[in-house]
Amino acid sequence: MVILVTGGAGYIGSHTNKALNKAGYETVVLDNLCKGYENFAKWGEFVNCDFGSSDLREVFEKYDIDGVLHFAAFSSVAESVELPQKYFKNNYKNTLNLLKVMREFGVDKFILSSTAAVYGNPEKVPITEDQELKPINPYGHSKWITEKALEREAEKGNFNYVSLRYFNAAGCDFDCEIGELHDPETHLIPLVLDAAIGKRDSISIFGTDYNTPDGTCIRDYIHVNDLASAHIAAYEYLCDKNTSNIFNLGNGEGYSVREIIDMCKKVTGKDFKVEIADRREGDPDILIADASKIRNELGWQPKYDLECIVSSAWKWHQKINSI
Numbered sequence: 001m002v003i004l005v006t007g008g009a010g011y012i013g014s015h016t017n018k019a020l021n022k023a024g025y026e027t028v029v030l031d032n033l034c035k036g037y038e039n040f041a042k043w044g045e046f047v048n049c050d051f052g053s054s055d056l057r058e059v060f061e062k063y064d065i066d067g068v069l070h071f072a073a074f075s076s077v078a079e080s081v082e083l084p085q086k087y088f089k090n091n092y093k094n095t096l097n098l099l100k101v102m103r104e105f106g107v108d109k110f111i112l113s114s115t116a117a118v119y120g121n122p123e124k125v126p127i128t129e130d131q132e133l134k135p136i137n138p139y140g141h142s143k144w145i146t147e148k149a150l151e152r153e154a155e156k157g158n159f160n161y162v163s164l165r166y167f168n169a170a171g172c173d174f175d176c177e178i179g180e181l182h183d184p185e186t187h188l189i190p191l192v193l194d195a196a197i198g199k200r201d202s203i204s205i206f207g208t209d210y211n212t213p214d215g216t217c218i219r220d221y222i223h224v225n226d227l228a229s230a231h232i233a234a235y236e237y238l239c240d241k242n243t244s245n246i247f248n249l250g251n252g253e254g255y256s257v258r259e260i261i262d263m264c265k266k267v268t269g270k271d272f273k274v275e276i277a278d279r280r281e282g283d284p285d286i287l288i289a290d291a292s293k294i295r296n297e298l299g300w301q302p303k304y305d306l307e308c309i310v311s312s313a314w315k316w317h318q319k320i321n322s323i
């Protein structure tokens, strides 16, 4: 039997797909390459298909699918504010198509790439999974209603899911075979590394008047390989326990935008210009995970700290920019 990895040619999907194959699982990567890269999908079989299309049934007919890891989604907070329909259609409506086909073929295990953006501006940090969900941007809202659809699906029976609410995925594969490569890039660490490598003149800090000690937004950065190992633990949980669950996935430590810039300067040994810009719409002040639930229930532990995250990202950055 195989695991279907939607979005397995993208950033987090490809790292998890590689880890699954290394752990002995057989996978089929399904990706329409609108964001992903075919050479990121070199483990398992690759199928070029959109998970929202009617062609999806043929994939379920062809392969004996045991479960689905669903990474395929749009994930830019800023873009979602500009184009909400794009996010609700792909992230929510197209996921209903996937769930429908899974039901038809009796596939009963599902892992959702959810997000800390479902919490909005949390009442308390670190954030526990039981806090009220009040997303402040369309991206977070699209994942929130997808979680609700999964909850209802599981209530019907013969279907279990794990929703993993990622905090800020960062860092890259240590072998540099795959890495973070968005077009356009909007994420903080790769943009700061662009400034370090001289691809841009400066890095802008979006807002210095947030309710944080240095006035810049605080996020919980987690290495993409730690995310990958959490997916394997979650899949084993679904196989063993026959129940559904929701877990935060973060390191449990917060770093401000300024602290990230400082760490990038330290790791790269480069200096560059830092500018202050206006706030970016849709950004909460602080997102830090309380990740004790996943540690306790799945026995998962993150291995990599911020310095390791930035070092791995810098190695990849140097590789892709030297070509």
Ligand code: UFG
Binding pocket: 075, 076, 077, 115, 116, 117, 166, 167, 168, 169, 186, 187, 188, 189, 191, 203, 204, 205, 206, 207, 217, 218, 219, 257, 280, 283, 287
């Ligand atoms: N930032 C800057 N300058 C930049 C880019 C980003 O100051 O040039 C700031 C942002 O305003 C934010 C922080 O850096 O405060 C992190 O921004 P990212 O774009 O790297 O990440 P986000 O926190 O916006 O979003 C990421 C994922 C989302 C996920 C969220 C959960 O992209 O999918 O983490 O914490 F929902």
